[in-house]
Amino acid sequence: MSGRPDRTTQHVLLLLLGVVVLFVAGSDRYLDYVRAGFRPLLLGAGVVVVLLAFSGLRGGRGETHGDAGHGHRGPAVGWLLAAPVAVLLVVAPPALGSYTASRQVAAPVAVPDEPPAAGIGADDPGADHATMTLFSYYVWSQAQDTSALDGRRVRLVGFVSPRAAGGWYVTRFDINCCAADATAIRVAVPGGPAEFEPDDWVEVVGTHVPPQVDPAVGYPEPTIDAASVAAVEAPAEPYE
Template identity: 45%
Template sequence: MERLTQNLLLVLLGGITLRVALTDAHLAYVQAGFRPFLIFAGAVLLVLGSIGTVRDWPLRQSDHEAEPDDPAPGASGHVDHGHGPPRIGLFLVLPVAVLLLIAPPALGAYTADRQAQAIAIPESLQNSALRLGPDDDGADYRSMPLLEYAMYALADDTFTLEDRSVRLQGFVLPRPDGGWSVARIRISCCAADAVPVTVVVDGDRGPLQADQWVEIIGTWAPPVAHPDGDYPEPVIVPRSVTPIPPPASPYEG
């Protein structure tokens, strides 16, 4: 690949990175705290690519002007075109350019279904006497991240959840046994280390579709066994299930 094509790729990659970093789109790939690093990386790529393009473009034009109008064939019988651009390099630019217009969606039900795993309960919660704290202001429930609810729901001592209503938010994940779960994807750094967190919903799914975001207000119920794995899953009995728009930050940190 000639240097001009390489520099154009740097410009496109820098533009994509800045476009993602300067909007909420970056939250589909990394934690919010990585935004400054994305902006810096995108700016560096854009500047380096632009400098290289400005430097190499006149050289490429002068190379073409220096070529004879009717070059003689070489010893192999093929015409030597000197520094003509490798056409294959231009095809590498196309998929990068497409990303400027179409951004892949955040991870969802497909990932959660194929990477399901048991939830590890910290030792501090195995026999925890910790309480959840008061309900949300003006409400008769307490909002909880899915992972927090799952750990409390699977702990040996679940008294802290008994007779309490909680609010969970996540996307719909159909289960192999015909039921459904509410799920979130948890990331520590970026989408590459994504781990699903699921809570079985003890109620009818109705018209809800996979990946549709919902808010569930309900109460704790004893865990059930995963149909394809030998481990328990947390359960919530819904009092209400309300469709909601996808949040700007789809992952739990």
């Protein structure tokens, strides 16, 4: 008896995989894994996989009728391979969070000599602060000339991750295409309130202070002096 699942089982697994891809791509859950612009590609891939599975199942039915009594069925345990795929329909893995971020040991990105554009933009409408991405704040705060941040209040949005030197980080992952190439961008909040726990999403409004070296990581980290911290809902698109 062969240890491989039979063709029917293989095609059913392929069908389940295609259904999972279509299910995830048809909701906002796909944003936990790839950039927003990848939805059409996921939908197209899901359709192709489902069509291939149906084609294989129809062809397999014809082979079974033509070779009745002469074929060998694969082990029934092969159907257990469908369980992990089926589980994804109910419990999809969440977006990357504080556990992954805390295991990043190298500096996330090289800092250019000059930020990519002059200024950090106007304040948010009706507010006394400017919202910045964590990546933008990271670049500006460690540039040779940080004058654009002088006297400016900025707003950062991300999730809480642990910091060995006290307080915590406001964190977000930057991705090029998908979660597989994600890089954690962290901004230290030394005075971060203890009421917030890892993976809580927060908005931090404060002012720039010089980068601090955390002995646990060994390189200068962008830092913000928080004037206020508030809980916020996790965004539909968690990555920058």
